[in-house]
Amino acid sequence: MQSRIDDMLAMLESPISAIRARAVLLLGHAEHMLSMERLDQLYEDGDSATRVAVLKYLARNLPPDHIQFALKGLTDSANSVRLTALQHLITFPNTSAASSLELLLKNPNFHRHDLVIRAMGVCKDNHALWLLLSILEDVHSPYQMLAGDSISRLDARPITDHLLRLLISDDEKTVFAAILALAPVNDTGIIQPVLHVMNRWWTTSKSRIPNEAVQVLDKFRDIRIRDALLQILSIKYDVPNDYGIIGRSSAIHLLGNYSQPQVISYLVGLLQNGDSWDRNAATYAFTKMRSAKAVDALLANIVHETDQGLLMNYSYALAKLGDKRAVPVLEALMQRDPQTKASIETNLRALNPPTPVKEQSQGRFSKLKLRLRLR
Template sequence: MSRLLAATSLTLVLLLSGCKVDPGSPEYWEKTLGKARRAQDKVRVLETLRGSGKLNASFLPFLHGQLASDQKPEVKASVARALADVKNPASVEPLGNAVDLTATDSASNQLNKELASALGEIGDPKAVPMLMKLLKARDNYTRIEAVEALGRMRVKEAVEPLMALATDESAELFLNKKAIEALGRIGDARAVPTLMRMLTKERRGVSFYVESSFSLFQLGQPASDALLAVLEGKDTELSGWAHRNGINPASYSFKAAQLLGDLREHRADAALLKQLEFKHEDPRIQAIVRTRAADALARMRSTAAVKPLAALVSEPDAGVRGEYTYALARLGGRDAVPALEKAAGLGDWYAREAALEALTMLGDAREMPVLEKLAAAEPAKTAAECEALGGEGCGDPVALGKKRVETIARHGKRLEAAKACGTDTGCWVKKLEDADKGVVARAAMEVGRGKAAAHVGALLARMTEKDPGTRMALILGAEWLVEDAKDAAALARNALPTLEKQLTEEKSSTEYVRANEDLRRLVARLQRQKT
């Protein structure tokens, strides 16, 4: 194989070196291409041209001619990629003429895919009719390129066919998902009913929630109106559809709550506060509706939620309690501190720690004696807990108790930081560099609450933070500044290329899925304001 590659490279060098024309001219490359006989050699010449830095609009007649005359799909595909690099509207017609809608072989399908991609890269309205035709291509990858192109170009005429594709149960799942994403980019209110249904739709165990929820977020106000109607039980059409399809109405309640929180829809405050009291015979459904309402109220920073949430923090289930205490940590202030102090001494270790974490996110030096008492009582609590569990999962109760005391001390570092910084935002900015991730998380929220636009860069600079929880706090702080501080959004937009690149690079990383969904929404807000 190495000998074959060496021979091929030598052939290409000889081809290039044999030309006496200016190597920056179309004539040079046309002659070079003319000397190549095999399709793979022609492709290498064209790919070399693409990487040469010489490619510009002066090459269009040569490339258009090659696209029309060459018989090999793989060569045409390489020409299409070159034309995509130039991005000139004059290429739309030649690219469209090269499409073969009857293609069945893999090489021709690949060519159609590259043609669709090139038309999308050029982004000229004249490409729309052909892209619409390519939505019905036989090859799924060609269809994906057409879908993505129409989404990027925000083509209103594509809304109806994309809605049909999004719900087409005979289509591949990834095509459904791509159509949903494209509808979000286009931002047409006609897509709202389709996206609302796809929030809870599943096929072959695959959910469309992530794509549908983000697309609804991108639609903004029309989505808010629809979600609010669902939350208030006023969308009879959707509830009827859900009933006919065997979907529990509660699933729409908590999903609508989540999205309304993302959209900062304060018209939902009263309904969300009511959902904190939601009751259901299935405790799991009751818990998820209540906790999603808590999360939404925290996202909207609804201070009216502090009192009812504080009443819930003695919840025995550690996971549920953690949702309530995390909501209170984000809402800020000291009103919930007494309830959190009490909850930090109740329940199993994980439930106690959830309250302890929120307590140290909100408290200051005044809570240091509380932590000392909790630490002093922890060995006995651990021993009693281990005895009640029959020793299961405890190992050495004494060692475990000691480890938990150390954990309490680690949480206490946030109180030490609060004692040092108080309300001094500049001091909290310095704490963003602290070695303790808990201190960084609190600092991020304190900087976010400080409403000083100049500090948004310090938060965004740390978005590659490895700990997911700390990263979420940094995102929250940046979001708050963008929402509250006049010039923060303009400053944050300077970081858009870096943030967009990070989201692309971490797309397949399961570790940051939750945090990066929030980062993705922040990026979308900044992009929206930019346009």
């Protein structure tokens, strides 16, 4: 191994830049630590391929100053080096890249703004946060949603009020991006504005906003959410579309956070009278309740279900709830529908694992008999 390392180190002295770049990459894979001085020399004296190799080496071996090298790479004249530096920064959270990233956004010769915005999502400073907000606010930007997603990876509290104001926009992309950005905010003050947005866009054809709003609200346990969901779910789409179905299913699933009688009654009504999408969502909602009443509701309605896919969902829900009363029901269900037997059997084993067979210790005479039989 050492002889190979020596060969690679010798390659670093080659006058051919491609060989030096190859040596740096090989040393990185071999996890051989080069000094920062040597890396700096290779970076400053090398061509773009060598500078890319140095950045890849740093990303693999992570010496203390690797972020500073990546920041240097952002200002490089070669796009390949800038791209490598960006990919490095996207992987490692840092507190000092926002200003360099801002310059890169303004560089007319660099067009991978998507990578710049993703890199901002790991910058742990407010400057990056405000830069991302400015992108999100620009209704003409093709990167609004990406900016919202990057904000969701940061502490968005300093800009929460700005995001809430964007929710009243008539531009769907802006509202959706703002909802994305609000995902990590735990302040209950966002509940009412998000509910208002969900209600406003509920019947809008092909809108993803209601579904994303549900994801934001899932972390809260607030009766305002429960009551709003029960009210809004009474509105059915005239012409269902994929986004509408997903949004409605997510809202039903969210009701599983609330085990009050009116919620259980509503979900039971869906199990009995809803379409397959509603029944599917209701079974999953019950898995979130973790209560005997949820088990009662599922056991009472499983006998009337005929959809094979939903029968598997029932078995999954009952296994997840862990109530042994479901064991004979699932055993009977396995015989009822051969096509779903394997899936239901898997859920049954999760609910009621088979008792491991203990090996009986053999006495002295039993061992003697065994040896005699083997002769």
